[in-house]
Amino acid sequence: QEETIKVGVLHSLSGTMAISETTLKDVMLMLIDEQNKKGGINGKMLEAVVVDPASDWPLFAEKARELIEANDVDVVFGCWTSVSRKSVLPVFEELNSILFYPVQYEGEESQRNVFYTGAAPNQQAIPAVDYLMAEEGVERWVLAGTDYVYPRTTNKILEAYLIGKGVAPEDIMINYTPFGHSDWQTIVSDIKTFGSAGKKTAVVSTINGDANVPFYKELGNQGVSAEDIPVVAFSVGEEELAGLDTTPLVGHLAAWNYFMSVDTPENAEFIETWQTFIGSEERVTNDPMEAHYIGFNMWVKAVEAAGTTEADAVIDALPGIEVPNLTGGTSVMLANHHITKPVLVGEIQDDGQFDVVWETEGLVEGDAWSDFLPESAVLTSDWVELKCGNYNTETKTCGGASN
Amino acid sequence: MTSLIDRRMGIFLAGLFVLTVAVPIGNLAFEGKVVPSYIVSLLGKYLCYALLAVALDLVWGFCGILSLGHGAFFALGGYAMGMHLMREIGDRGVYANPDLPDFMVFLSWDQLPWFWMGFDNFWFASLMVMLVPGALAFLFGWFAFRSRVTGVYLSIITQAMTYALQLAFFRNEMGFGGNNGLTDFKDVLGFPLQSDATRAGLFVCTAIALAAGLLIARAITTSKLGMILVCIRDAESRTRFMGYRVEGYKLFIFVVSAMMAGVAGALYTPQVGIINPGEFSPANSIEIVIWVALGGRGTLVGAALGAILVALAKTLFTGWFPEFWLFALGGLFILVTLFLPKGVLGLIEDTFARKKKPAPALQEAKA
Amino acid sequence: MLDIREIDVFYGAAQALRGVSMAAHPGRVTSVLGRNGVGKTTLLRAITGRQQIRSGKMEWEGRDLSRLRPEARARAGIAFVPQGREIFPLLTVRENLETGFSLLPRRERRIPEEVFQLFPVLQEMMGRRGGDLSGGQQQQLAIGRAMVTRPRLLVLDEPTEGIQPSIIQDIGRAIKYLRGRGDMAIVLVEQYFDFARDLADDFIVLERGQVIRAGVRADMDGDSVRNLLTV
Amino acid sequence: MSVHLLLDGVSRSFDGYKAINDLSLAVDKGELRAVIGPNGAGKTTMMDIITGKTRPDSGGVWWNQTVDLTRIDEAGSARLGIGRKFQKPTVFETHSVEENIALSLKAERSVLATLFHRQTAAEAARITELLELVRLEGDRHRPAADLSHGQKQWLEIGMLLAQDPELLLVDEPAAGMTDAETMRTAELLRSLAGKHTVIVVEHDMDFVRALDCRVTVLHQGHVLTEGSLDHVSANPEVIEVYLGR
Amino acid sequence: MFFLRACLLALLLPLFAGPASAQTPEFDALVTSLPEGSYSARGAVVGAIALTGDPRAEAILTALLDGTLGVIEATGQVVTLTPAPADALTGAPVPEAEAERIRVNNGLRRDIRAALGILTLSDPDPAKRLAAADAAFRAPDAAQYDLLDAAFQREEDPAVKSRLAEARAVAILDGDFPDAEKREAIDVIADRGDADAQRILTPFAASADPDIAEAATAALGSIEQSRMLWGYAQNIWYGLSLGSVLLLAAIGLAITFGVMGVINMAHGELVMLGAYTTYAVQETIRQNAPGLFDWSLLIAAPLAFLVAGAVGVAIERGIVRHLYGRALETLLATWGVSLILQQSVRSIFGPNNREVGNPSWMSGSFDVGQMTVTWNRLWILIFALAVFAVLLFVMKRTAVGLQMRAVTQNRPMAASMGIRTNWVDALTFGLGAGIAGLAGVALSQIDNVSPNLGQSYIVDSFMVVVFGGAGNIWGTLAGAFSLGIVNKFLEPYAGAVLAKIIVLVAIILFIQKRPRGLFAVKGRAVEG
Ligand SMILES: Nc1ncnc2c1ncn2[C@@H]1O[C@H](COP(=O)(O)OP(=O)(O)OP(=O)(O)O)[C@@H](O)[C@H]1O
Ligand SMILES: Nc1ncnc2c1ncn2[C@@H]1O[C@H](COP(=O)(O)OP(=O)(O)OP(=O)(O)O)[C@@H](O)[C@H]1O
Ligand SMILES: NC(N)=O
Ligand SMILES: [Mg+2]
């Protein structure tokens, strides 16, 4: 058959984000490859269309438009940073196409054309803090992040949450650093000082990609051990650790919905396929890769169910779709276009892997609108019944964005 | 003295005119079949870059001020327009707050900061588009030129300026949406931004602005003032001894250029749909310099051409060979510098000139 | 000896020298005379390799000069005192002089005594940056710098420009002394007619890039040559 | 006659080296004055101080006995009517010879005035006149960069004249000129005296003689002696440090 | 937490009467219960195991800490996994069992370490005893008082003894001891005068007992004082060390840009090449001669110099030399080079971070008073100064240096003086590039080794060179250190982001005062 289903891949292959996003491009190529081996979808083969938005946010919008208008793709998997997603949102809305977004983010968004397969704050940050409070007896908190919207919002939510839990405001220290910050001497020493007030202290890190390596190197060298002041990170995964000697970091934590070390048959197969595809035994897997895996399979199922790749039909078909995730459960696409995920807390091991020390009982539903921010607590998103991404439960109206 | 519209300017403006007429017709009359909608915005964006390049050429090509921070003026213009577009959203934001943009709502601002006042008015915003970059340029230039900061020192502090602004705009406390910037615009002057007609309209506006920018720049550079700018570029100290207050001239051209860059930014924002602190990044400003160098410094038209060319190359290369396009672009830059000392425009003109009469080769000893 | 035959030099499309021939011999001073813009400097630029010749022949000590790069010509024993001095502005006076060491064998790397005898002011200013010197001091430095390389052909472009009378006399004496040593050929471009006549063994007069008169010192007496230099 | 320019006990040192040392000098309006002195005596530095390029460490510089020149920058001094020819010729290389002259012409120098300036017939005529005077009419459309060293000297003189300044500071105008041209330059400067005040620095004694004016001898940043050329050249100290035997 | 544990211990202790009761079934029961329960409950079990004094305890707890203790799910048998699976209690080999590793988390690890501390308090090795005292100090536990006190009494090594005194003091403060003893303990702790002392004493400032509160408050006051002074020292050190990084990044540029006037936008990529060379060297060593790992940087440094230098020479010969006299166009061409180098590295090594390890002599830190000095930063500072000194010597004291300066100031005249300008140009650019490569070796120790490495330093490098005064190598030194120190003094007050903004604005203002940088070359020589 001549006709193919085109899948757009919109990940930066150059510039600052290439470090994280290139892998996601590769994993998409792999998933498409695998699907084609299974005979494609509804008898049609899939074809990947890869472009490079080059970590340049306006270029994301341009490339999204190009993918949809010029290349006629039926779906796009892409973006990492929130700003890149914000940049393409209007394009997907206007051209009525579909975007799968695979990265944990700050929430406060639900758009009809976007499916959020990464974690919302309630699927990562809050459970992680719960763990530290319960299992490590942490009473004093450093919220350290890169100065941009995701950490800002996450920290705002956490601050509200912690204060709600009875933590005194002076027991919370918030610190922001610029992108790519590389000199962590002062901050690490401040953390040490803050942690020497006699209460068990932990660091909640929303430090972004590039800055992490120097941060952890400094932690290691200044001898901040996980046993004294554990650091729990939301943006540090196996890929980031691959650039580090993790010996001095054993015991520091990360909260994700997936770890490569998770011992399930699905995961073993996924890792095997990935390492074969990429041609290296060394390559690791990580959480956003799993998100793409889930998202892609959901999309495949939805297209099969709808019998078409036509956007409206697929969008309507997606909520309720269930696919196995890699941690042994089944993730469901919710009416708010977020998915259910388990939350895992892992400790860094000396081989650069995480050892899961805790996980939620069941799967947690992604919440588009945080319950810990006053203006958003009243909002809810439901694209099935209410057909609205920001329905105000008090005024019983749908906010302006969804028209 | 030289005429306002010389050959190269004439040809360029004619080409621009054809584009201005053909593109919207091709798009609107044929429902995007002849010229797809995305091409319209894309071309609009290129023309914004072209105007920005002309602005830089004015200071760099003619007055020797190598600004490595011109992106800042562009971005400020873009932000001024973006602020207006945010206000236009009104209560159609996700939180349906009639006064506050969404990002302020979820970061718990309780009222609109004072510097957002007035931006609900289009004309006020349009004024700010020029006034804010102009004021920054004036302030910056006032100090720097009076202190006789020149050469690389000036270049580097312009870079410091844009870098500082980038970091500042990243901060959510600044009230400009942090690193996400301003986005999710709905309409401008009541015209929905997602409609083809609005897009075509914006494209035409940009083309007109570019033409106007080129003509203004040309008028300035062919005047006696323009010649003095060149004197300053070539021998600043000597110019002073002739009684010209160099700082005044520099300040004038710097402010004019900044305003022009601001207009370019203002037209850019609605067409790409987002303005964020990335536009302040030093690398962006360096790229502007590269457009000008590649097109042909000190030629205005060449600068515009260079901007369009590089942007076009980037669009094409990132789609054609997403994994290797940097090789192509980097190679292009190197080849142009090595083999086209007068830029792309120089090449074009030499090719035409050679057809008429063979120009004798330059026989400069390699030292 | 330096033997130049029928050379043409162009700046772009404009021809600056037309079939110029001249020669310079060890122990002799050859003066190049001519009004402003006739091509004197261009001729020296051709000799020192800063400007390529389009046609003609240039030989130095039997070697073809025209293919050598400027530094190779310097290494072949040609030193240049350019018009406009071209001092290295940020190098000290000492360092300016020491740039001449690069073509000397290691054990000869010292500044000849004559330099300081001739220009005592340089001794005083050894530690000062060349660019800070007064115009005349720079001119003295430029000549001193050329002498450091122990040249066999010394090419001087208006060496008396901007120099005080007493030192002009010294420079004249120095050139005579160098000539007297017999191992050095000297090409001297000079506007100061009396000075040139005083020193020249041979001379040529240029006019619009062409040699319009050539001869030996005796031919310079009287007004015939002097008249060629007035408008 | 009134004193046009007065230097009163001016001193200036660079990194401890006294380039100008308690220098006092008065030049009358319309006077032609030659300044000679050994290399490094401070002649060029003196001009730098008068034109505001260099600030003196101490002492005063007075223009028409009222304006304090030490507080005025280069452009300011030019606007007052002080014109300068540099020792090392500096012209605007990418501009044509003609444009170099045109930009020097006496005219309003403000930003707006130049923005809206249109060349008048009188200006055009003056440009041609000056070009003929400096014998560059044939080169009028060439870029100044292409001129030979001597031609640049002439262009600078043309630019100086175009400014029509009240005071001309002329640093070594005869350098690189043939003897005949040197005499012509002297003639030119002499003809300017009276209407203009002229200060000339030169090492060519024939030229200075042709100027036939009062001569100031500078040495180590200080006035050594002053008087007619014959007077000063008889001074043994001048012979010792400057003229030579 | 401590309270909870104390209670649990109080409950458990009577079961195991004294250290004499070795080989008890109770010990076995405790070990068998290790795999179950919450982490905190298991922490209590660990404590109890230690207090039994059973000779097997140390080995079992060490295995647990190392993650080599497992459990066979089916039987609940606890086994040690290395060298070969064996029953943890009996040591009997267990054939091919499906053993699951027993998980530990931070809290548990801390408990284990404390427990091990108790067990090693009487180890013959003083270093081990010191570590044990340290562990006890870090995990205060009133239940350990007797053991600590006994250890203290019999200890003879003064260093260990004083540490034991501190450990005993924290144990006293943790439990129900008479006020007098507590006050004495406070004094012992106060003498440390450091952050730990502050951490321990802070809660007592709010103690219900006024005497204790007063003693603690007074102690805290003096600690605060000395910590403030040390804080300044620390900031200066941080500033110097940030400055050394800036210096390294900028110093190559001080040559190519400052001296030669070439705007080399590929400078950052040359730094990156140095870092990747280090990576390549380490990989080779890891695979072929792991014993040499500590030498890896010493091997990498000359190689990085050569690699980056060679690339620099290639850039100069291929591109830059055609552009002398067109200085600004080098910006365009070298930007092109930088794109190509970045993408080349991305294509060859992949887009991800590469791991470059710290050799042992560059890991960890030591204390100077209350100041922490990390070894890697110290070595980088020394390295930066050494590179600077060598460069200064080359430029100012050698013939080649003189030729380099002459060529860059007036290329045609230098040629006329017989200097081989081509060769000198290539050499100069190569030197600048090579030094950039050296910087890469150092930066690989503290930053990402990724294709973006260079980009993050290029702006700062230009800033430093220009701030110091282009063309003056001393200026680069002064510029780097002053920017580093200013930044580090601002950071604690303004935060990292604002500090950076303030520094940038300060640079802009500073340049108004000194338009040619900190160490400006003044006079006619530059004004012309
Ligand atoms: N910026 C400076 N730094 C250091 N020394 C300087 C500076 N400017 C001038 N000098 C010194 O001051 C002295 C006077 O210089 P000046 O140029 O005024 O001399 P001059 O009289 O014009 O000499 P010449 O006849 O050679 O032109 C010289 O010794 C010179 O080296
Ligand atoms: N770089 C150049 N490009 C083009 N033309 C030039 C260049 N340099 C000199 N010329 C022209 O070449 C001719 C000869 O110049 P040259 O400098 O050799 O004269 P010169 O005899 O040395 O004069 P002067 O006595 O003034 O130094 C002049 O007409 C000059 O205008
Ligand atoms: N969504 C994030 N991590 O930017
Ligand atoms: Mg000449």
Ligand SMILES: [Mg+2]
């Ligand atoms: Mg002088």
